[in-house]
Amino acid sequence: MGDQVDLKEFVGGFIAESDQLTASATAGLLEIEQANARNELRPKTVRDLFRALHTLKGLAGMMGIEPIVELAHAFETVLRSADQAGGRLGARGVELGLITVRGIAERVRAVADDRPVPRAPDGLLDELARVDITGTSAAPAPYVAHGWDGRLAPGERTQLAAALAANKKIYTLTFAPSDATSSKGVTIATVRSAVAALGELIKVAPRSQPASADAPAGLLFELLVVSDASVEQLAEAASSTPGRVMPVVGEAVAPASLELPADDEIAPIGRSVVRVDLGRLDELQDALSALVVSRFRLERQVAALAAAGVDVRGLRETCEQQGRQLRELRRGILRARMVRVADVLEPLSLIVRSLTKPGVKEVRLELDVRDSELDKAVADRLLPALVHLVRNAIDHAIEPIVDREKAGKPRAGTLRIECREGAGNELEIAIRDDGRGIDRDAIGRRAGKPILDTATLLDVIATPGFSTRDSATETSGRGFGMDIVRRIVVSDLGGELALDTAVGRGTTFTLTVPLTIAIIDVFSFECAQQAFVVPVATVEEIFELGDHNAVTGPSAKGRLPIALIERRGKPVQIIPLGTLLRIPCEVTAKKALVVRRNGEALAFAVDRMLGRHEVVVRPIDDVLARVPGVAGATDLGDGRPTLLLDLVELGAGVSNWREVQPS
Amino acid sequence: MTGLHVAFKVGGAEYVVSADQVLHLESFTEATHIPGAPAFVAGLVQVRGKLVPVVDLRSRFGITPGWSATREHQLDNRVIVVSVGSRVAGLLVDSARDVLRLDESTFQPPPDLVGVQAAGFVKAVTTIPPSRLLLVVDVPRVIGEEVAHA
Secondary structure, three states, X not given: XXXXXXXXXXXXXXXXXXXXXXXXXXXXXXXXXXXXXXOOOOHHHHHHHHHHHHHHHHXXXXXXXXXXXXXXXXXXXXXHHHHHOOOOOOHHHHXXXXXXXXXXXXXXXXXXXXXXXXXXXXXXXXXXXXXXXXXXXXXXXXXXXXXXXXXXXXXXXXXXXXXXXXXXXXXXXEEOOOHHHHHOOOOHHHHHHHHHOOEEEEEEEEEEOOOOOOOOOOXXXXXXXXXXXXXXXXXXXXXXXXXXXXXXXXXXXXXXXXXXXXXXXOOOOOOXXXXXXXXXXXXXHHHHHHHHHHHHHHHHHHHHHHHOOOOOHHHHHHHHHHHHHHHHHHHHHHHHOEEEHHHHOHHHHHXXXXXXXXXXXXXXXXXXXXXXXEEHHHHHHHHHHHHHHHHHHHHHHOOOHHHHXXXXXXXXXXXXXXXXXXXXXXXEEEEEEOOXXXXXXXXXXXXXXXXXXXXXXXXXXXXXXXXXHOHHHHHHOOOOXXXXXXXXXXXXXXXXXXXXXXXXXXXXXXXXXXXXXXXEEEEEEEEOOEEEEEEHHHOOEEXXXXXXXXXXXXXXXXXXXXXXXXXXXXXXXXXEHHHHOOOOOOOOOOEEEEEEEOOEEEEEEEOEEEEEEEEEEEOOOOOOOOOOOEEEEEEOOOOOEEEEEOHHHHHHOHHHOOOOOOO | OEEEEEEEEEOOEEEEEEHHHXXXXXXXXXXXXXXXOOOOEEEEEEEOOEEEEEEEHHHHOOXXXXXXXXXXXXXOOEEEEEEEOOEEEEEEEOEEEEEEEEEHHHOXXXXXXXXXXXXXXXXXXXXXXXXXXXXXXXXXXXXXXXXXXO
């Protein structure tokens, strides 16, 4: 992407300015502390501090460093009340201030060193929210439930603390929606009310994960409940099993203290993070695929033994156990590939900042992405589409201040990005602007046809070359590049793109993309005028058939005729792919793709090679379309499915092939 | 009880399916042939990013030649995308134009011989004035429930 904004360009300035601000904030706090000791007030210093924190928050916001924003915002709120109290900031307030400023400084250093920025500690944020700014004593310790850290609001923690004080039991329940539950009419809504009837339901949190036996829809709901009911009753209410009702152990959190670690020992707070090159995860996944293949081989061998009358019960049990472990491993690898959507969207704040012209066109970016996560491979492909949409919104949709004021709108435009996880392992991302909207009639005139609905409108503006045809489209609300956005979302990621717009009020683009995708490197080729793809990894070599003298040996009537060629001193079998697939074939095959099956080389004759691509493969789920030798389908960019062949599996079917007599 | 139904034509006869089972209608140009799939499967199409198998109703209803055989599509051809349980499939029909509100209490079981001949694909018949005969399609059966349980 040529127009990517370089983070580095801003990082230097950000660090220099932040260092200065944190240093002066620390000095100010110490000054207040000394004044407190003499029973004096320092209202001006409090206001200076407030301004310093406010600037820090703004800077961090522009850089998209959320933990600093949170910390600065929390202490800024404390300072505002201190200011309103005539500049009175008590001893505890000063101490919390020092911890906060120190925390901000650490995170600035993390940015400087290009390390992951640790999250803002919940305990500190909680105490900042409740500190008695004039007093000297610490507020009551908040309550933390293990496994729910960072997911509970202060009010919910208080609810928990009260439950603990009353010696009540706390549980986490899991509800996994599936076809079975929905056919019984059990939904999260019914579970919620059933559980609420048994006790105090504190929180319900959805969690998406790769589909598995435990979560067939790839979605789980976790319910935190205070209840005296039995584990069995709770399990029944959540349509779950008693084994999945987990008691929650909670503990009071010690108030934040000013024990500072040495500079060289600063560890990320909260979770620890390891950065891994995506290529290494891919390698891991490839190794796993190889393991799956050898497991199938093992299963076949076990079946052969059983057929020979050997007692294989022990072996079979081990096989099944291994299968479960493999699935577990696969889930683990998929989880390791997930990145936080908030991190993915980070560069967008910079883009918004660079496109905003103070006094001419101002834009406020609002992100509401919660804890959503996305496969790194999806995220990398998606980001250019989001950048296009954000750019277009600011360049073309959001009006200059003059026009906005004339239209009675707020000076600054708002660009809001919302994310939520949909059913079926999907993430829905809405990009909402409050700009001028797309003028359907103007677009219709340009396209030379009336536009009656938003689907057609989207079709028209996403037609390659549509908007570049006439520069006047700039004023109609949307710039160029919608074809690219649609290609990324629909063809590359197998997702959906939708549009909603109202003239004068704004436009929303909604992208629905899968949370994970399988991307593989494939060769495309043509056989009997139909295009197919095969994984590059399975193809040993490709050679010209014309260079060889093929000999067709005898074949029993009705069997697949297999030719032989000599290659590097060895006979190689040539399987006519078109005939094998029973698709009428007129062209003589020109190329052969070689795969290895049980150590033996098999060459498949095809008409011609088309190319090599990285594609997203979608599984073929429906029984009507699931056939041996077809592993899935992909879109090579023409909007039509192209089948992904498993040549090794097709090779296995050769001996059973019989000519079909036309009836 | 009345309900909305989508009416369509296949080989001269007129059929209906309940609108509750229909997700949307798509125009049709071609489908990707799936080697080894049942003969009545015209192939695979991509609808809004999803892979959907298409059942060629001419071929399914024994009316030849179906699209699968000739590969000649008509401008009127439509794919009715239906959903049954968790499955989504397309029905390739000659044309689909009407959405009708039908009184389901007027539905009658198909006459004996037709019932046998239609292999259960027609679950009822009904008529609407002036003299329109409509065959009510058993969608789960048509999209090959027997294949699903094989």
